Amino acid sequence: MAEQKKIFHGWWIVLVAFLSVAITYGTKGVFGVVQLQMLDDLHWTRASIAGAMSANMLVYAVAAPFVGRFMDKIGIRTVLIAGALLTGISFLLVTTVTQTWQFYLYYGVLLGLANTGMGMIPGPTAVNRWFVKKRGRALSIALVASPGGMAVFTFLAKDLLKTIGxxxxxMVMGIASLVVVIIPAYFLMRSSPEEMGLLPDGDSQPAAAVNTGTPAPVAANEMEWTLTKLFTSPMAWCLFFAYFIMGGNGWAQQVHQVPHLIKMGLSKDAATVALGMNMVLAVLSMLIWPTISDFMKRSTAVVISLSIQAIGTVLLLNATDITMTYAFVFIMGISHYGSYGLFSAFAADTFGRKSLGTVSGAMAMVGAAGAAIGIYAGGAIYDATGSYQLLWQLAIAGLLIGVAVVLILGQMKSRQEVAAKLNA
Structure with missing residues (x-):
């Protein structure tokens, strides 16, 4: 009887990444619900609560590139366990707060730092190292945990807040971080298949090329990327600009689309339902786009996704009735969220597997900066002009420029691969 083929360990890596992303973004997403009860009990201002969230994002943005670089040096498992441990401790400390400075310290600073060791840096980095040919499909499974985790924790909060406050x-979120992430990470997480004497995708021999249009890593693609090299690379700046615009527009829409739609004549209920439908479609987007990219050039998939997002933003700009609104919801919802997996895979294709922690950390910083600027710009533009029209016009222009720089990056990458083959 033939020996049963074992499950490729890379799929266990996907499981660990899924759990860490689910906990990170599930607990972050439920904050909007939890804060309401905190305001009633502690009698703080909304500004003080929001300020802690802003501090969290700022600390994350500053620390991300350095944590990513550190991860390349000491390994993904160590960083993931440390991040989960600090996340759990931070949540448990939040249960003791009575003053706003404590909340800023525990939720803003400690949890902001902890989140760099969880979520979108270690998990996707590990998946990108374990997969090449199936990179998009593996990432789609890991990253769908983001909207999935938000849904689960929001559902739990609905009932638990009434009983345990x-x-x-x-406390539940802290314990979940400690148990759900640390134990699987300790036993299953490894930084690369080479640590276990394996090859990416479970192959028995290195692949010279991938017939889906996504080339396997070549020698020139496995150079070590320090932060200095990365931030002086034209290829990196093309990638960062497109990622910055994509993230900034997405967060701007998440925060400002409801008041914009109300300003355009929709009812509050209709505008809120539209936002909720975006989150439902996010799950499909996360599954579809990274998977599709395994069967074409990754840069082509990114260009198509950004182009569709530009069309969706045009619809939002002109959404004066429910038909136009739902057309926007569908097009933007099905295209935006999956772009995070697309960009993660595209970065791994472009810069190789060796320094992925450094690359992922830098991208996380750029994405957080885009989110912060997009959210602030929306408020500032509305205060100055009385509408969000200019915000969406700038976003459309940025997305189209993003399409152009991704095309340029694709050309630079192709020339690099040809040169590498000629020198081999």
Missing amino acids: WQGMF
Whole structure:
């Protein structure tokens, strides 16, 4: 009887990444629900609560590139366990807060730092190292945990807040971070298949090329990328600009689309339902786009996705009735969220597997900066002009420029691969 083929360990890596992303973004997404009970109990201002979230994002943005670089040096498992441990401790400390400075310290600073060791840096980095030919498909499974985690924790909060309160909810999130992430990470996480004597995708021999249009890593593609090299690379700046615009527009829409739609004449209920439908479509987007990119050039998939997002933003700009609104919701919802997996895979294709922690950390910083600027710009533009029209016009222009720079990056990458083959 033939020996049963074992499951490729890379799929266990996907499981660990899924769990870490689910906990990170599930707990972050439920904050909007939990804060309401905190406001009632502690009698703080909304600005003080929002300020802690802003501090969290700022600390994350500053720390991300350095944590990513550190991860390349000491390994993904160590960083992931440390991130989960600090996340759990931060949530447990939040249960004791009575003053706003404590909340800023525990939720803003400690949790902001902890999130760099969880979520979108270690998990996707590990998946990108374990897969090449099936990179998009593996990432789609890992990253769908983001909207999935938000849905699960929001559902839990609905009932748990009534019985155990906000302190109990933070305690649940802390324990979940410690148990759900640390134990699987300790036993299953490895930084690369080479650590276990394996090859990416479970292949028995190195692949010279991938017939899906996504080439396997070549020698020139496996150079070590320090932060200095990365931030002086034209290829990196093309990638960063497109990622910055994509993230900034997405977050700007998440925060400002409801008031924009109300300003355009929709009811509050209709505008809110439209936002909720975006989150439902996010799950499909996360599954579809990274998977599709395994069967074409990754740069082509990114260009198509950004182009569709530009069309969706045009629809939002002109959404004066429910038909136009739902057309926007469908097109933007099905195209935006999956772009995070697309860009993660595209970065791995472009810069190789060796320094992926450094690359992922830098991208996380750029994405957080885009989110912060997009959210702030929306408020500032509305205050100055009385509408969001200019915001969406700038976003459309940025997305189209992003399409152009991705095409340029694709050309630079193709020339690099040809040169590498000639020198081999």
